[in-house]
Amino acid sequence: MSVAVRPAPMTIAEFLAWEETQELRWEFGGFAPQAMTGGTVARDTIQANLVAVLNARLRGTPCRARGSNLKIEVAGSIRYPDAFVTCTPLDPRATVGREPVVVFEVLSSSTARTDRVEKMREYWDTPSIRRYVLIEQDAVSATSHAREAGRWTGRVLWAGDVIALPEIGIEIPLEDLYEGLDPEALRAPA
Template identity: 55%
Template sequence: MSIALRQPMSLEVFLAWEEQQELRWEFDGFEPVAMTGGTAQHSVIQRNLYIALGTRLRGKRCQVYTADLKIAVAGSIRYPDAFVVCSPVPGRTLVVTEPVVVFEVLSPSTASTDFGIKNEEYRDTPSIQRYVMLAQDRQRATVFERAANDWIGHIVSGEAILRMPEIEITLPLAEFYDGVTFEDIPPEV
């Protein structure tokens, strides 16, 4: 019995292919991965993220970008929910190569990728100093930050203040969850 081995798509071939597609696709370094829609809760958190970051970064050198723009990280192409760049981005740019802070709103269908593969890609991208994963089911974030040659993660929740010195801002975690109603969930064991 013979098994046909699939050949990986190159980044250049993916970018040309994606331009012809109606929907958005990420590239995992091997093949295209379809982007799916999110919940209303996801959308509210994402909106709050743009407002909180945009307000604090207005007039500063670092700027927030939405999920409409893609980033190149460790041989992959990703559409994070939001990201911050501190270098100039020309208006016709389709792919940003130097994100500094990346935000993902976790969904049940993507959480394992966000915690695993994307976390490794963001860690392996030297420009990225911080990666923030926002939960949808409670007011909590998992934050990874670059510390010298290490990539350190910690969890913040409740009334925590997120300090992001690499983009010169701080903000309450609660701002990301303004207008979000959490369903009753069992306590964690």
């Protein structure tokens, strides 16, 4: 199927109106639409586990985890993170999540540069975001970046570590995100 992409540049409002008429999902990096592609079983498993674990631990709080079907507006861009947590009530008809506090991306070879550079800059420039977690899909590992005293710090996590999320009052054992996946198979060459 061929999809006509509207000529750039666009504003966020123009992008959101345009995207409503599209069959596929698109991100907006502040200039032009960028098509979203599919993922792997590992990525899907990690994302599903992440949202389930977050919501189980957030039960009874004002915070709620959302998956990649809901987009967020960050620093002049529209993104579909793999998961994010917001503690602000959302209109049930909303298509854009507001005021994310914690954002998660599951890295793949095709998205790692965008996640580590472009999105990181956008997330860091969004005042409501207090933590950005990059999760590896090829190994039990993650990097957790936190906003502390106006600066960003990062910590690499490995098997046996816990992702501390004091911004939302919970912790998650890293292995919980990989439930249903064989760690040895993740590292095996494709």
